Every structure is written in structure tokens, then in C-alpha cells.
Amino acid sequence: MRKTLNASRLQAEVSRRLHRRHEVVEDGVKIGVPRPQLQEPDKAGCNWDMKHFGNAAGFEREIAAVLSEVRAQYNLSTETKDESNPFD
Template identity: 40%
Template sequence: MAKRERSRRVIKEEVSRRIQQIDEIADEGMRVRVPDPTPHPRDARGRNWDMGRFGNARGYEQAIRAVVDDVRDEFDLGDDPPSAVPNPFGN
């Protein structure tokens, strides 16, 4: 099955949504801070991005890693379209 390409924002939102549905996290009312996906060359499993340094995630690392790996297997990180608002600080 071909992977669907998604933007950084969409991948981050999807990972966040799935993490917040982890039973232990939902039961304790925790809010895990999700970082932006970081692109990298395709690995042996064909994945082109990863995430690290989740905030407020102590004790949930394995469950979060499983979610991230599932989303990595499902979606490719695509190029974000250029912002419609120019960067006042240059490129």
C-alpha cells in the first residue's frame, strides 16, 4: 500500500490526536507536547521523518514511540507549501 503524503502540521496533529487517545494518558488527563516531525533520508522501512523530545511524556515513552512508528508507516512527510506571509527576517 502506498503511503499518503502529509504536511508537518497535519502529521503533528495526527500524532497528537492518537497520543491523547492512549488509555493511560487519557485516564490521567495528561497533555503531551508533540514536536514537529523532522525529515530525514528514507530508512530501511521507507520512512522519511521522525519525532523526538516529547514534552510531559515521562513514563509513556514506549506507547508514544508505538504511535509515532505507526504514523510513520502510514504517512510520508511532504514539502510544506511556502507561507503566504513573507518572512520579515529574510529566508
């Protein structure tokens, strides 16, 4: 059963894991992580994906590995926040 995160937290989790990878740390590169995009659940049941990472040339394998890990653990929240209540 996957946990659910909103788009900002999901983006931050992918970024955190990606920038902890040895190959990324070693090169000192900052990879731009896009916001997750909602999609129909795939065969595994994941309802989101990310495409078009910035400054990613040469790090495709690390990105794919992190996405695979995070997509297996989390789904993107589909709940919308009620903007009329600022205290929510």
C-alpha cells in the same frame, strides 16, 4: 504506499492518536508533540521522525507505539508552498 501529509497535519495526527491512548487519557496528561523532522528515508521508506516530546516521562511506550503506527502510514510532504500566491 504511504500517504503524504504536511508537517502541521502530521503533528496533529500524532497528537490526536497519542491523546486517545487509554494510558494517556486515564492520567489526564497533555503531552507536547514536536514538529516532524525530515530525514533520509529509512529502511522502511519513512522520511521523517519526531524527538523530544514534552511532558512525556512514563509514556515512552505509548509514544513509540503511536510513532510506529503513523510512520508506517504517512510520509512528510517535501513540497514547498509558493508564498507569492496567497490564494493557493
